Amino acid sequence: MSEHQETLSSTSASDLTPSAGATYGWGQELQDLLRGSAGSFLFGIPLLYTVEVWSIGSSASGPMLLAILGVTFVMVWLLTQTEGFRRTLSLRPAEALMESVEALSLGMVCAAIALIILRRINLDTPFTETLGKLVFEGVPFSLGVALARSTLSQPRQRDRRHVNSSRRFAAPDLFNLQDTLIDLDATLIGAIIIAFSIAPTEEVRLLSASLPPLWLLIVMAASLFSSYIIVFASGFGDRTERQQRGLLLSPVTETLMAYIVALAASVMMLIFFQQLSPSDPWQEWVGDAIVLTFPATIGGAAGRILI
Secondary structure, three states: OHHHHHHHHHHHHHHHHOOOOOOOOOOHHHHHHHHHHHHHHHHHHHHHHOOOHHHHHOOOOOOHHHHHHHHHHHHHHHHHHHHOOOOOOOHHHHHHHHHHHHHHHHHHHHHHHHHHOOOOOOOOOOOHHHHHHHHHHHHHHHHHHHHHHHHOOOOOOOOOOOOHHHHHOOOHHHHHHHHHHHHHHHHHHHHHHHHHOOOHHHHHHHHHHHOOOOHHHHHHHHHHHHHHHHHHHOOOOOOHHHOHHHHHHOHHHHHHHHHHHHHHHHHHHHHOOOOOOOOOOOOHHHHHHHHHHHHHHHOOOOOHHHH
16 A cells, blocks of 8 residues: 555544544534434434323422433433544543533433424423423433434445346436435335334324414424434535435435425325324324424434435
8 A cells, every 4th residue: 555545544544533632613513413413303202202201291390300310411421431422432531521411401402492393392381391391301312412423323335235236337317216216215214113103192193283283384394404404414424425326416305305205104104003084184184294294204314314
């Protein structure tokens, strides 16, 4: 190997495995926070659709909430020793402690955003009820932050399974079509994995009935924004590489198409579990589908970055 190649190799390795104490700019800091937020929503959304957690959080006492926060922090701190949401692969004890505090805080913020999006808390919600729901829902969200890097940004090989050895000789358009179908398939699989256990529950209908018609637009916007953040802004995947493969060359186009796939999958799951029927009014169809598409979209985004 030449000296030039050795230099490039060492440079690439250092970029992939930054040392402790490396200096990050504001852009890298923002990307780290977005990465943690993405993992937070992926882990926290399923438990968000659980009426029992809402009820337990509403009636929990102050000492119990403090104990839960303490246990959650210890769990996050332990995960930060080996995982974490930053790309730094080695941390000093003080840095690990600070990242644990950040992870817990970020998880609580994400949980609050999710609760507001689904109107589980609002300006009329009593403070004690708001705090209880936030603490209980914040547990999986915070753990998701701590597990973000190891779960969604592990090294991935772009050499996919070769079903037909003649694929390398295929026309460029056919090659792009196959990559596009792979992305859509991954979106569908991820949507089903995350939303399948939520679809048969009464929480979907309960949430849909509690949301004003215009608020459904906010849920749709949150779904699209979450999908974009996970795939294109969090640093889990190579944005430039994604824009060079498949027919969905634009991040906006891919995000919209993925939402349509997740929406169709949500409707099919609701029909499969007999949560929707032809006799139901169209408003219920729209509301239930949009509410379930929120977690389905997040699952679909995770599926696309893991292929």
